[in-house]
Amino acid sequence: MSGDDRQNEEDRQSELARAHKERQAKRASEQTGKSRRNTFIGAGVAVVLVAGGIFAATTLVGKNADPDPVAAESSASPTASTGILPDPSPTPTRTGPVTCSYKRDTSVPNKFVGLPPRKPTVMKYKKMTIVLNRGNVTVDLMTDAAPCAINSINFLARKKFYTNMKCHRLVTPDVSGVHMLQCGDPQAKADGKNPTDGQGTAGYVYADENIDIPLGQGVVFMTQPGDAAGQNNSQFAFSLSPENQQIGSGYSVIGMVSEGMDTLLGLASSGKDLIINDSDITGDGGTTAPKNPVIIKRIIFS
Secondary structure, eight states: OOHHHHHHHHHHHHHHHHHHHHHHHHHHHHOOHHHHHHHHTTTEEEEEETTTTEEEEEEOOOOOOOOOTTTTBOOOOOOGGGTOOSOSSOOOOOOSOOOOOEEEOOSSOBOOOOOOOSSOSOTTOOEEEEEETTEEEEEEEOTTTOHHHHHHHHHHHHTTSSTTEEOOEEEOHHHHSSOEEEEOOTTOOOSSOOTTTTOOBOSEEEOOOSOOSOOOTTEEEEOOOTTOSSOBOSOEEEEOOGGGGGGOSOSOEEEEEEEOHHHHHTSOSSGGGEEEETTOSSSSSSEEEESSOOEEEEEEEO
16 A cells, blocks of 8 residues: 555544544434433443544444354364453352342333343353354353353343344444444344444343453453443443453453354454444444344354
8 A cells, every 4th residue: 555545544534533523422412311321221332542532432233044053163263363362351150059130121122022030040051152144153151250141141042032133233443443243132123224223122131240351352241331330131242353452341241252253353344344324323423234234043052
C-alpha cells in the first residue's frame, strides 16, 4: 500500500470513528429512564479506545447445510499463536451444593420457555459445542465457576430456544474498536434493518458469576448492560481479539474457545463484511449484522 493509500485509509477510519461518536452521543441524549435500560439489556459493553482517545459504547454482536457435529469441527486449539489466553484464571472448587436464582423479567422483548432449575444439572459437563451453519465452535466450560450461567444455556438449548437462531451482532475493530460475535436474542432478524436487534431475551435474569477474567481472545461470556449487574440473560458473546482485554472484566465468563477459533475469525475480516444499520435504537452508532448470516443450528453439551 502506498503512502497516499495509507493516509486515505487512516482518514477514512478517523471519519468513521468521528461519525460513530456523534451518532452515539445523539442517541444517548435521546434515551432516558426505562427505555434506555431496555435498549441496552443483553447488548451493552462500554470500552475506552486508549490509542485513539475515542469512547465507544459497543454492542456485542440463505441457510447452509448443517455440518456434522464432529466432522465439521475445526482443528484450531488455544495456543499462543492464536492469541487465546490458555488459562485466564484458576477455577474455584465448589465445596457445597449450588443453588441458582432466576428472576422473571418482562421489561424487554422476550421469548419465555420457562425458568431453569434452581439446582444446576450441568456440573458434569466439560464442553459445549455450538453448531453453526458456518462451522462448529467448542468451548471448554468453567462449570464450577459459572454453574448458573451454564445451567441457563443448557436449559434453553434443551428447550430448542437457540435452534436456528441468528447471531445478531458481529463487530470488527475497524468499525467498533473491538472484535466480537454476539448471539442469543430470540427476536433478532440479523438483517441490518431491524432496529430492535439485541434487546430480546429469554424473559428472566440472574446473578453474575466468574467476573474477574478480562475479555481476551477466546473468552466466552454472558452479555448485559455495561452499567448494570445481575442482568445476565440468554445472550452471550465470543471475544475474538486479544485487544479486547482493554474492556477489562466484570462480565460472567462461562469458558474458553478450544476449537473453532478459525471459524469465528473467518466470519468477517472488516466492516465490508457487515451490514451497518444507522437507524437502530441501541445508541451505539448502528447495528452491525454479518452479511453472510451466522446461525446457531444447535448447542451440544458433553
